[in-house]
Amino acid sequence: MVQQDLEIDEETRRTFWRDAIHKEMKNNAKAFQIIGPDMATPVGHTFLKCHMVFDIKQESLQRKAYLVAGGHMTGPPPSITYANVVSRESVRIAFLITALNDLGIEAADISNAYLNAHPREKVYIKCRPEFGPEYEGRYVVILRSLSGLKSPASFWRSFFSCTMLKATGLLSCL
Numbered sequence: 001m002v003q004q005d006l007e008i009d010e011e012t013r014r015t016f017w018r019d020a021i022h023k024e025m026k027n028n029a030k031a032f033q034i035i036g037p038d039m040a041t042p043v044g045h046t047f048l049k050c051h052m053v054f055d056i057k058q059e060s061l062q063r064k065a066y067l068v069a070g071g072h073m074t075g076p077p078p079s080i081t082y083a084n085v086v087s088r089e090s091v092r093i094a095f096l097i098t099a100l101n102d103l104g105i106e107a108a109d110i111s112n113a114y115l116n117a118h119p120r121e122k123v124y125i126k127c128r129p130e131f132g133p134e135y136e137g138r139y140v141v142i143l144r145s146l147s148g149l150k151s152p153a154s155f156w157r158s159f160f161s162c163t164m165l166k167a168t169g170l171l172s173c174l
């Protein structure tokens with residue numbers, strides 16, 4: 001898949017997909033510990049495959065690439081992985097209360113949010129072409145949660161909740 005997208009870039013004399021892959025790999029760099037070529041695979045870790053998922057944003061036609069771990073290859077998680085989210089109805093009620101009381105709303109988007117949390121799974125992957133020719137074929141221990149693992153949402157929620165409590169004293173209502 002990666003090769004096909006890079007061929008599209010070559011044919012069109014553009015770098016849209018190459019840039020998207022580079023940006024994703026740069027953002028995810030802190031999630032990896034690359035093992036030296038002469039080192040054995042890590043003991044107690046499960047091998048996973050990973051792949052890139054490609055998308056085009058409709059509004060801007062921006063190309064996006066996402067590195068996704070094959071979490072289906074790991075065993076069942078030892079703890080609950082459910083991460084509750086606010087319902088659409090709750091958001092609409094909050095907007096209504098805000099409008100009725102002439103209040104403002106603040107919102108934020110945290111890019112690569114999962115990378116802020118540490119996974120409980122002990123996993124490693126093999127570097128694919130998107131890691132660059134100097135790393136291709138080497139093994140990588142995953143140090144941070146990646147999309148595709150079984151529990152990144154619950155780890156992120158727990159991490160964010162603890163951070164907000166320490167920084168502001170605010171407790172989660174979910």
